Amino acid sequence: MTARLKKYQQKRKFKVTSEPKGKVKKTTKKKLIYVVQHHFATREHYDFRLEMNGVLKSWAVPKQPPKKANIKRLAIQVEDHPLEYASFKGTIPEGQYGAGKVEIWDNGTYTLEEKTKNKLVFNLYGKKLKGEYSLIRFRPPKGWLLLKNK
Numbered sequence: 710m711t712a713r714l715k716k717y718q719q720k721r722k723f724k725v726t727s728e729p730k731g732k733v734k735k736t737t738k739k740k741l742i743y744v745v746q747h748h749f750a751t752r753e754h755y756d757f758r759l760e761m762n763g764v765l766k767s768w769a770v771p772k773q774p775p776k777k778a779n780i781k782r783l784a785i786q787v788e789d790h791p792l793e794y795a796s797f798k799g800t801i802p803e804g805q806y807g808a809g810k811v812e813i814w815d816n817g818t819y820t821l822e823e824k825t826k827n828k829l830v831f832n833l834y835g836k837k838l839k840g841e842y843s844l845i846r847f848r849p850p851k852g853w854l855l856l857k858n859k
């Protein structure tokens with residue numbers, strides 16, 4: 710088991726779900742991937758993911774991520790996911806963690822502009838989401854706000 714994906718792997722039975730087991734990748738490429746999955750779980754939400762240090766840093770966003778500036782969305786940080794998860798779509802079986810349909814809502818690349826413990830600023834180059842965004846941790850450890858700056 711890979712330490713950084715331990716939480717992710719512990720929550721899932723890979724014999725039952727078609728989600729990838731995953732492993733931490735070495736990041737050598739400059740273009741970082743970004744994906745938003747629309748997850749029809751018990752509570753429908755969007756999973757916002759950014760490639761960082763060989764995994765996908767992940768946040769569950771209850772409402773659709775903003776396409777327009779000055780709209781804020783609550784974003785709850787969840788366990789890191791493997792990079793392969795960026796292409797996952799399908800249905801997580803009943804009784805499994807996160808059971809329900811997963812669709813890819815948006816994807817593309819991003820550039821990291823600023824990173825501190827409680828703030829990330831980045832440019833998204835997606836199909837639906839484009840431009841500068843921030844994630845700001847306002848309620849540690851897991852409470853963040855996702856907002857479009859411009």
Ligand code: MN
Pocket residue numbers: 748750754755756769807
């Ligand atoms: Mn989810």
